[in-house]
Amino acid sequence: MKKAIQFGAGNIGRGFIGALLANAGYHVVFADVNEQMIQELNEKKSYQIHILDLEKSVETITNVSGCMSNGPEIIDEIASAEIITTAVGPNVLKFIAPTIAQGIEARRAAGAGPLNVIACENMVGATSHLQEQVESHLSEEGKAYAREHVGFANCSVDRIVPPFQGENLLDVGVEAFHEWIVEEPKLKGGTPEIDGMKLTDNLVAYVQRKLFTLNTGHAITAYLGFLKGIETIDQSIQDESVRSIARPAMEESGAALVKKYEFDAAEHAKYIDKIETRFKNPYIRDEVIRVGREPLRKLGPADRLIGPANMAAELGLGRDHLLQGAAAAFLYDNNNDPQSAELQARIQAEGVGPVVSDVTGFAKDSEDYNKIMAAYEKFKSLKA
Structure with missing residues (x-):
């Protein structure tokens, strides 16, 4: 056998x-x-x-x-x-x-x-x-x-x-x-x-389709939900203030994927719909702290938050909601997550600006850096 x-x-x-x-x-x-x-x-x-x-x-x-x-x-x-x-x-x-x-x-x-x-x-x-x-x-x-x-x-x-x-x-x-x-x-x-x-x-296209759609939307839903004191992904995506960022972020990454890999735009829109429906499944009790774990890895230049923003930038496309999602990740403060603890300790010691620049690769005062910093300050008031 x-x-x-x-x-x-x-x-x-x-x-x-x-x-x-x-x-x-x-x-x-x-x-x-x-x-x-x-x-x-x-x-x-x-x-x-x-x-x-x-x-x-x-x-x-x-x-x-x-x-x-x-x-x-x-x-x-x-x-x-x-x-x-x-x-x-x-x-x-x-x-x-x-x-x-x-x-x-x-x-x-x-x-x-x-x-x-x-x-x-x-x-x-x-x-x-x-x-x-x-x-x-x-x-x-x-x-x-x-x-x-x-x-x-x-x-x-x-x-x-x-x-x-x-x-x-x-x-x-x-x-x-x-x-x-x-x-x-x-x-x-x-x-x-x-x-x-x-x-x-052509695996690269499918790997990035999944990473920059499912994983992107999942992470943003988790980090924004965490800031609002929401425990699970299905509850978080039902919150309109969360969905109003997570859904457009997936659409921004989707526009970049369609342009780069020539995916069918209508089919990709259905793919996003399916992913959102999966997030809403009330029988999947997926905690935001599980989905949000290891924020430093997820904020890497090629990973699910910064990766699609970089792709969109290279193609001259919008990425505001993706950058807002990244900003929320910098506020993920979970002492039970070693990477979260390390991230927050660095922000405390160095200041958020240098850490944002180092982790994302965005130069200080660049357009994307400034957008993350602005969203970071806005989201600080959301922390539950």
């Missing part, structure tokens, strides 16, 4: 990618450091996915097992797998890279066939990043083997998987919508047949 390794046995790993792989006939080995989760997977060998929508349903996922990602058994599992996927968070990729490298070396020694690695993270070029980390741990022989037999394909993933409390530890709740778009030219050994995986030779 075909085997897949899913690094990350959390809600996203179980509720999205791992489930698609299991339904496609793979035996899915979930690799994680959570001993209780791994033990439960090996005892139950199945779990349930609860579709949280107007029409609720339950799906049972079978043919799964668990393996400690920091134990010796994972090397043998990688050596006999056809595909490796991840849902561990971008910052954890560097920690699993040495293990994947050891598995590749074991495959080389055994003369194993093709392996495809797909990092399913909310990060542009996540698999390429993982590939660099893996290659740094390979021998010269291992690198040569990997070039011929191991595909590293970037992808775009989209499914809201909120925290969920089921009857069993393994149960997970998800929205009905899901999208997994994979870079076909980078795959080795032919195309895997996985229902729910869409293949493309």
